Amino acid sequence: MVNSRGRDPERTRQRILDAATEEFARHGLGGARVDRIATRAGANKRMLYYYFGSKDGLFLAALEDRYAHIRSAERELELEHLAPVRALERLVKFTWDYFLEHPEFMTLLNSENLHKGRHVARSRRVREMHSPLVETLGRVLRRGERAGLFRKGVDPVQLYISIAGEGYFYLSNRYTLSQIFGRDLMAPRALAARSRHIADVIVNALRRPA
Amino acid sequence: MVNSRGRDPERTRQRILDAATEEFARHGLGGARVDRIATRAGANKRMLYYYFGSKDGLFLAALEDRYAHIRSAERELELEHLAPVRALERLVKFTWDYFLEHPEFMTLLNSENLHKGRHVARSRRVREMHSPLVETLGRVLRRGERAGLFRKGVDPVQLYISIAGEGYFYLSNRYTLSQIFGRDLMAPRALAARSRHIADVIVNALRRPA
Amino acid sequence: MVNSRGRDPERTRQRILDAATEEFARHGLGGARVDRIATRAGANKRMLYYYFGSKDGLFLAALEDRYAHIRSAERELELEHLAPVRALERLVKFTWDYFLEHPEFMTLLNSENLHKGRHVARSRRVREMHSPLVETLGRVLRRGERAGLFRKGVDPVQLYISIAGEGYFYLSNRYTLSQIFGRDLMAPRALAARSRHIADVIVNALRRPA
Amino acid sequence: MVNSRGRDPERTRQRILDAATEEFARHGLGGARVDRIATRAGANKRMLYYYFGSKDGLFLAALEDRYAHIRSAERELELEHLAPVRALERLVKFTWDYFLEHPEFMTLLNSENLHKGRHVARSRRVREMHSPLVETLGRVLRRGERAGLFRKGVDPVQLYISIAGEGYFYLSNRYTLSQIFGRDLMAPRALAARSRHIADVIVNALRRPA
DNA sequence: GATGAATGAGGGTTCATTCAT
DNA sequence: GATGAATGAACCCTCATTCAT
Numbered sequence: 082m083v084n085s086r087g088r089d090p091e092r093t094r095q096r097i098l099d100a101a102t103e104e105f106a107r108h109g110l111g112g113a114r115v116d117r118i119a120t121r122a123g124a125n126k127r128m129l130y131y132y133f134g135s136k137d138g139l140f141l142a143a144l145e146d147r148y149a150h151i152r153s154a155e156r157e158l159e160l161e162h163l164a165p166v167r168a169l170e171r172l173v174k175f176t177w178d179y180f181l182e183h184p185e186f187m188t189l190l191n192s193e194n195l196h197k198g199r200h201v202a203r204s205r206r207v208r209e210m211h212s213p214l215v216e217t218l219g220r221v222l223r224r225g226e227r228a229g230l231f232r233k234g235v236d237p238v239q240l241y242i243s244i245a246g247e248g249y250f251y252l253s254n255r256y257t258l259s260q261i262f263g264r265d266l267m268a269p270r271a272l273a274a275r276s277r278h279i280a281d282v283i284v285n286a287l288r289r290p291a
Numbered sequence: 292m293v294n295s296r297g298r299d300p301e302r303t304r305q306r307i308l309d310a311a312t313e314e315f316a317r318h319g320l321g322g323a324r325v326d327r328i329a330t331r332a333g334a335n336k337r338m339l340y341y342y343f344g345s346k347d348g349l350f351l352a353a354l355e356d357r358y359a360h361i362r363s364a365e366r367e368l369e370l371e372h373l374a375p376v377r378a379l380e381r382l383v384k385f386t387w388d389y390f391l392e393h394p395e396f397m398t399l400l401n402s403e404n405l406h407k408g409r410h411v412a413r414s415r416r417v418r419e420m421h422s423p424l425v426e427t428l429g430r431v432l433r434r435g436e437r438a439g440l441f442r443k444g445v446d447p448v449q450l451y452i453s454i455a456g457e458g459y460f461y462l463s464n465r466y467t468l469s470q471i472f473g474r475d476l477m478a479p480r481a482l483a484a485r486s487r488h489i490a491d492v493i494v495n496a497l498r499r500p501a
Numbered sequence: 502m503v504n505s506r507g508r509d510p511e512r513t514r515q516r517i518l519d520a521a522t523e524e525f526a527r528h529g530l531g532g533a534r535v536d537r538i539a540t541r542a543g544a545n546k547r548m549l550y551y552y553f554g555s556k557d558g559l560f561l562a563a564l565e566d567r568y569a570h571i572r573s574a575e576r577e578l579e580l581e582h583l584a585p586v587r588a589l590e591r592l593v594k595f596t597w598d599y600f601l602e603h604p605e606f607m608t609l610l611n612s613e614n615l616h617k618g619r620h621v622a623r624s625r626r627v628r629e630m631h632s633p634l635v636e637t638l639g640r641v642l643r644r645g646e647r648a649g650l651f652r653k654g655v656d657p658v659q660l661y662i663s664i665a666g667e668g669y670f671y672l673s674n675r676y677t678l679s680q681i682f683g684r685d686l687m688a689p690r691a692l693a694a695r696s697r698h699i700a701d702v703i704v705n706a707l708r709r710p711a
Numbered sequence: 712m713v714n715s716r717g718r719d720p721e722r723t724r725q726r727i728l729d730a731a732t733e734e735f736a737r738h739g740l741g742g743a744r745v746d747r748i749a750t751r752a753g754a755n756k757r758m759l760y761y762y763f764g765s766k767d768g769l770f771l772a773a774l775e776d777r778y779a780h781i782r783s784a785e786r787e788l789e790l791e792h793l794a795p796v797r798a799l800e801r802l803v804k805f806t807w808d809y810f811l812e813h814p815e816f817m818t819l820l821n822s823e824n825l826h827k828g829r830h831v832a833r834s835r836r837v838r839e840m841h842s843p844l845v846e847t848l849g850r851v852l853r854r855g856e857r858a859g860l861f862r863k864g865v866d867p868v869q870l871y872i873s874i875a876g877e878g879y880f881y882l883s884n885r886y887t888l889s890q891i892f893g894r895d896l897m898a899p900r901a902l903a904a905r906s907r908h909i910a911d912v913i914v915n916a917l918r919r920p921a
Numbered sequence: 922g923a924t925g926a927a928t929g930a931g932g933g934t935t936c937a938t939t940c941a942t
Numbered sequence: 943g944a945t946g947a948a949t950g951a952a953c954c955c956t957c958a959t960t961c962a963t
Contacts, residue, residue: 324932325932325934326933336934337934337935337936340934345933346934
């Protein structure tokens with residue numbers, strides 16, 4: 082029996098993970114309901130414990146899964162094969178687009194940080210996933226320096242946090258910001274304007290002073 | 292009688308609000324416990340409903356209170372009396388320091404956005420608090436333009452979101468970022484480095500191209 | 502100061518009693534809220550306890566008040582001055598009309614009986630109110646017997662319970678009965694039909710067999 | 712394992728329903744305590760929500776159950792097979808006896824009407840249960856008419872309400888009535904007298920005028 | 922691998938009542 | 943006579959988790 086509700090362990094596991102990701106994204110770790118996850122996954126609640134041990138175990142699995150997803154998409158950018166400025170622009174655009182299309186990733190991160198990163202602290206996988214990103218970005222920066230395009234001594238971690246932060250704050254806090262500034266930050270034109278603004282900020286931040 | 296348990300309504304209300312702010316910041320809206328708030332406030336649980344109506348009402352009150360606090364501190368910077376570049380630097384430093392010293396404000400905002408801003412949407416006070424900020428920043432920008440220091444056409448809202456976002460993402464996600472990048476982002480030297488980095492980014496973003 | 506909110510003790514007491522009667526009628530004893538009573542009476546909650554001692558004391562006062570009201574209205578029928586059949590018809594119509602116009606009286610009685618009559622058991626007033634009714638009805642019956650109109654040996658208490666019961670069950674259970682029988686028992690025509698039906702039943706019950 | 716605490720869902724459900732019926736009857740809907748129901752049913756409080764969704768859901772289930780019970784017992788009278796006068800007498804006696812032996816049914820109805828029939832309004836089952844009763848009683852009446860025993864044009868619904876009302880008011884209000892009339896209406900002789908009285912009233916109400 | 926039934930602790934909220942003024 | 947502030951017990955309901963099959 083290999084239909085959608087039957088005995089295909091890997092699919093059951095995946096359906097639970099997907100349902101959990103959505104639930105955690107929508108309601109946070111504390112607000113997520115194990116019952117809803119099971120129902121939406123079309124699985125028995127017991128299965129959730131069978132595969133993931135606990136609600137926290139499930140949360141960690143969802144978080145790891147989402148980290149793996151963004152890093153994997155990032156690798157496909159092949160920044161190493163691009164000219165420094167082009168590589169930078171591409172990463173900036175990708176990061177913005179990714180947050181825009183995957184708001185659940187931001188919510189997951191917010192939840193994890195609300196809980197002082199106690200899940201991610203127990204995960205070796207997550208740590209290992211990120212050194213390639215730093216290394217790649219570091220090499221892009223060095224190539225740019227050598228070519229006389231970028232200023233010297235820029236820390237790739239600081240740079241990445243800026244690239245991400247420029248989009249993250251805007252998108253993660255879109256409800257409060259739209260409210261306090263009295264404009265719809267999610268309107269297509271507003272999004273396009275932000276995307277351009279971010280590119281300007283990051284490029285200017287790196288440009289070698291004249 | 293004006294001691295801690297006695298009949299001083301204003302103090303009782305304030306103690307509840309303070310306790311609530313801390314609890315919401317630490318555990319989020321969903322994870323916050325009404326019992327703990329009451330206990331920490333040295334008040335009866337019933338009083339919480341007497342003054343704020345509901346847990347949500349209390350959350351909104353805390354949020355409004357924190358918004359009022361940062362905006363009030365901001366006004367004391369008296370940016371209007373400073374030279375454009377100096378005003379900008381001062382706001383950048385203030386914003387970073389404020390987030391650093393008041394992490395509860397970031398957590399409150401994260402919670403509110405997790406709930407799609409449904410509390411703030413019902414608050415007139417919050418909306419009214421923010422137009423002065425935009426106007427002040429707008430005037431600083433215009434002064435800088437006229438003096439030939441800043442590039443033209445920068446949107447004060449976009450700029451403010453950048454100023455805030457550069458610090459917010461770093462500090463709000465300090466647990467996950469420290470973990471994935473393998474360094475303690477809260478170490479004094481790391482904090483100082485970030486503060487300098489942000490100032491560089493923002494100033495460069497505004498500087499008129501040569 | 503003798504305005505509506507001021508220091509006119511008797512009026513304050515009466516306003517509380519009226520508000521309580523309505524509240525008890527609408528929600529029952531258990532469902533009634535002391536807060537709502539005070540609010541609707543425009544009085545401070547403390548006053549309610551000042552005048553009536555407790556929620557139960559207030560309930561008893563409301564019950565006594567309503568008993569006094571119906572008995573007083575009954576006395577104004579002056580059944581003693583009417584011919585036996587006319588007197589009977591008049592009481593039957595009055596009783597139906599009274600229940601129809603004062604549904605709160607039925608609800609109060611239901612509540613009191615749900616609580617096994619524990620309030621009324623402590624009230625001397627209520628007992629004393631009712632012997633005149635039985636005596637009056639007894640005298641009407643005896644006059645009718647002597648005139649050869651009514652059958653002999655009818656117990657005035659049994660008769661009164663029938664007169665009341667015929668209307669009470671219909672009106673007190675109007676929601677469930679309308680539902681299960683699929684007709685609106687409160688429509689004007691339905692009410693008129695029931696009134697006629699009751700008169701028929703009671704008159705026939707008393708008529709001396711041919 | 713089929714003992715009292717074990718896994719026999721149907722029995723668990725039934726125990727909860729029985730305990731609930733008693734609790735609702737004794738204290739009304741508002742006064743009933745979910746905790747007491749669970750304890751008396753020997754079940755976990757959570758089970759109550761597992762099976763019935765809410766306190767209101769449980770109340771409706773109890774109400775439907777009691778309606779089903781009386782209607783089922785009524786059907787066993789097989790009124791259709793009896794002579795008209797005999798059928799009538801049997802229904803009258805049955806109805807009185809049923810209310811006498813099942814006071815919880817009256818209390819449930821009182822509660823439901825206090826709440827304006829909002830539970831029964833959502834129940835299809837209850838409506839469907841009652842057309843047979845009306846039809847059966849209607850056929851008895853028509854047979855009596857044709858045999859020249861009953862007066863013409865009597866509405867079976869009006870008649871049923873009279874049959875029930877004569878007993879209901881007496882029994883449902885037994886505490887207040889005993890008190891105000893100064894006699895114990897529940898004494899065996901009083902009950903027997905009422906039973907006879909009701910039979911007289913109903914039979915006379917139907918008897919064709921000479 | 923999978924299920925429905927069961928659990929106990931604790932969630933936010935509301936209650937009638939009383940205190941200090 | 944009248945008030946707003948305060949109380950603690952208990953309300954209905956929901957939680958993540960585990961049992962027996």
